[in-house]
Amino acid sequence: MYRKYFDPLDYNLSADFRLTKLSDLKADKNGYGDGQHHQGLIPESKPTPVVGIGLDSCVIPIRHGGLFLVQSTAFFYPLVDDPYVMGKIACANVLSDVYAMGAVEVDNMLMLLSTSNKMTDKERDIIMPLILQGFKECAEEAGTTVQGGQTVINPWLIVGGVATAVCTQNEIIIPENAIVGDVLVLTKPLGTQVAVNAHQWLENPDRWNRIKSVITEDDVRKAYQRAMNSMARLNKIGASLMHKYNAHACTDVTGFGLLGHAQNLAKHQKHDVSFVIHNLPIIAKMATISKACGNAFGLLQGTSAETSGGLLVVLPREQAAAYCKDIQAQEGYQAWIIGVVEKGGRTAKIIDKPRIIEVPAKDTEGELW
Amino acid sequence: MYRKYFDPLDYNLSADFRLTKLSDLKADKNGYGDGQHHQGLIPESKPTPVVGIGLDSCVIPIRHGGLFLVQSTAFFYPLVDDPYVMGKIACANVLSDVYAMGAVEVDNMLMLLSTSNKMTDKERDIIMPLILQGFKECAEEAGTTVQGGQTVINPWLIVGGVATAVCTQNEIIIPENAIVGDVLVLTKPLGTQVAVNAHQWLENPDRWNRIKSVITEDDVRKAYQRAMNSMARLNKIGASLMHKYNAHACTDVTGFGLLGHAQNLAKHQKHDVSFVIHNLPIIAKMATISKACGNAFGLLQGTSAETSGGLLVVLPREQAAAYCKDIQAQEGYQAWIIGVVEKGGRTAKIIDKPRIIEVPAKDTEGELW
DSSP states (O other), X not given: OGGGGSOTTTOOSOHHHHHHGGGGXXXXXXXXXXXXXBTTBOOOOSOBXXXXXXXXXXXXXXXXXXXXXXXXXXXXXXXXXXXXXXXXXXXXXXXXXHHTTTOOOOOEEEEEEEEEXXXXXXXXXXXXXXXXHHHHHHHHHTTXXXXXXXXXXXXXXXXXXXXXXXXOGGGOXXXXXXXXXXXXXXXXXXXXXXXXXXXXXXXXXXXXXXHTTTOOHHHHHHHHHHHHHHHHSOSHHHHHHHHHTTOOEEEEOOTTHHHHHHHHHHHTOSSSEEEEEEEEEEXXXXXXXXXXXXXXXXXXXXXXXXXXXXXXXXXXXXXXXXXXXXHHHHHSOOOEEEEEEEESSSOEEEEEEEEEEEESSXXXXXXXX | OGGGGSXXXXXXXXXXXXXXXXXXXXXXXXXXXXXXXXXXXXXXXXXXXXXXXXXXXXXXXXXXXXXXXXXXXXXXXXXXXXXXXXXHHHHHHHHHHHHTTTOOOOOEEEEEEEEETTSOHHHHHHHHHHHHHHHHHHHHHTTOOEEEEEEEEEXXXXXXXXXXXXXXXXXXXOSOOOOTTOEEEESSOBOHHHHHHHHHHXXXXXXXXXXXXXXXXXXXXXXXXXXXXXXXXXXXXXXXXXXXTTOOEEEEOOTTHHHHHHHHHHXXXXXXXXXXXXXXXXXXXXXXXXXXXXXXXXXXXXXXOOSSOOEEEEEOHHHXXXXXXXXXXXXXXXXXXEEEXXXXXXXXXXXXXXXXXXXXXXXXXXXXX
């Protein structure tokens, strides 16, 4: 239970969601991440709440050989009970921003770590190496290494990192080319925040009483396992296949929720388009919980924060099904066509009564999905 | 007085020094930053206390054009009262690790920031933009930009960053070529930790009583100003001139103190050499304070932590004076020959009674140095 090193009395929302709380903070208009344009490439950096939602990674032309630097950074507080899995999730989430740009060959990762000054030596010696190991193994799975980083002491445990890819221009997909008739694909189900919170409520009778009439403990535990599995999964194959199937734009879904990231992506399009979302694939039973909580999570409104969520990919209509099928073939995970690109003013919306897709549709004995 | 967002009751040493406290933490032997060798280049990452002292930056060959990725990251807690200066210091310190490798063209910086949940909204709206501004202006001075980063909330205020340079091999100085007869040059005076702490003691009668017989309040304030000026100063010119004067090796002096970093640099040499340090340039009066505290800081032993310290450069004997003179001409700051390279077993030491060089030698009315 190393989560106690992040004090829920101080703050009890999921890590990514907390970020939006900073959006009031006014920075110098010329301040960081506010986007100087670079040769027509993506001007803006990773969403920094300080300056509002931007795009996923910075893409910077370097002095050498027409190459570009694609970088992202993120750090997190403990979100799940298992430190090894937390390391993997943090790593997958940092990489996801780079993958969203189509860059799949990451040259290096740095790791940012803070132990908690409230840990005993023994706790620290068990927990921190597990986080390190999870982070490192996830980086290996991504075909990169973790070389460099820094560790400090802090009241709260922190785990984060930096991903850097040096790419040729054709390795990057500038996410601005959606056209009318394209479709929207999502590569992971929504609901990670709801699952993680519901799992915490198992230990909180007040909270549990609010939802126990609509869900069983077993269902919550299973949803939590699915959320962990999903958050720790890399978006690498989804990113790589964007090149094969000619994706026109992409973002990953994290702290601002599906709609927040869809709106942000829409805003950056070259053409007069809007995104309309019809379907919401959601980890099984999480829509039910969300409704029982009076939609406080915003899950069905697309505003529930996700950690290490899927890619939201804009694909030519005739390629989308093949893209989803290829992900299924290579990874064994479903992807879903969730919406369409229409003529419009660079906005995004979810239709009034979206279709909820329970993921998985039914439980299979002994299998997670 | 935004320093209150780093709680000194929890930890009252200077930021860098705290890192060494983590050195007991055992990581997986294959864990991060432990150095896989890359084509004869620097195998090891930035000193990560988790795995012991390494070298300053990671240097990683990338897939394209024989280029190398040089990266470093560091983050800090508030160390000085002025948030704008703190932003500059954090930026200068992150850049310093890359400069120590001879890489002077930095392609991008990311900024890592945490506001404190103990701040009022008003404090936050004043303090955080000042830190951002300091960081950003320092990056501009370095000829790079800050594009990307993340901001979170935390009990303690954190400011840090990532510096990335993509370099050709001849832009990097692999710090392993010291030979017998070389000399050691230091480009900033020591004593930043002592100066910062002494300045804090002005508000702590118990502590102040221990040193007030040896120093005046004015002297402490002046030393603090000098320390801030020194910590906020870039090591860029010192790094750039290493190429002109054929430096054989270099490291920057930070959390492990002059001797710690000298020993680490010695350990990585190709030849059978040792470093012997004869002179200690120290911010005026700080040696006196250190002695009055029973050498608790380790300043005269070379173990006092520095933040954003100078470069420790190994130069051919016949080039060293010209190197120092050139820094003086370009920047108006002194550099000092502090030691020699002898035959030995890759260690470093400070001689028994090193010469203390007071910096500046005497006060000039109206001037800092």
